Amino acid sequence: MCFLLSLCQLVGLAFAAAVGVTFLVLGCALPQYNNWWPLFVLFFYVLSPVPTTIGRRLANSFESSSALIELCTFFTTGIVVSAIGLPIVLAHVNVIQWGACVLVLVGNVVVFLTILGYFYVFSNDDFDYNMW
Incomplete structure (x- = not known):
C-alpha cells in the first residue's frame, strides 16, 4: 500500500511539473x-534542488540547524529569486512581452512548488545517504 501511495504521489508531482513546463513553453511559443528567451529559466529549474541535495548528503540531520544547511537554503533561495526575476527583467527591457512574463511566472510557481513538494513528500523516505 505504501508503494502505491508513493507511486501516486510521484505521478502527481510529474503531472504538476509537466503543467509548469507547459506554461513556460506557452510563454515562449504562442504566436x-x-x-524563446524565457526558456533560460530551465537552468534555474535544474539548479534549484542541487544545494538542498548537497546539504542533505553532507549534513548529519537536515532537521537540525547548521551552517551548511543555512548556506544551502540561502543558495536555493537565490536561485528561486533569480528564476522569478529573470522574466521580469526581460519584460522590463522589452525583450519579451508582459503576457509572456506572466505565463513564465505562473510556470515558475508551479514548478518550484512541485520541487518543494518532492522534498516534502520524500523527506521521510527509507533511503539514507549514510548507506553510501
Whole structure:
C-alpha cells in the first residue's frame, strides 16, 4: 500500500511539473509572443534542488540547524529569486512581452512548488545517504 501511495504521489508531482513546463513553453511559443528567451529559466529549474541535495548528503540531520544547511537554503533561495526575476527583467527591457512574463511566472510557481513538494513528500523516505 505504501508503494502505491508513493507511486501516486510521484505521478502527481510529474503531472504538476509537466503543467509548469507547459506554461513556460506557452510563454515562449504562442504566436503573439514568439520569443524563446524565457526558456533560460530551465537552468534555474535544474539548479534549484542541487544545494538542498548537497546539504542533505553532507549534513548529519537536515532537521537540525547548521551552517551548511543555512548556506544551502540561502543558495536555493537565490536561485528561486533569480528564476522569478529573470522574466521580469526581460519584460522590463522589452525583450519579451508582459503576457509572456506572466505565463513564465505562473510556470515558475508551479514548478518550484512541485520541487518543494518532492522534498516534502520524500523527506521521510527509507533511503539514507549514510548507506553510501
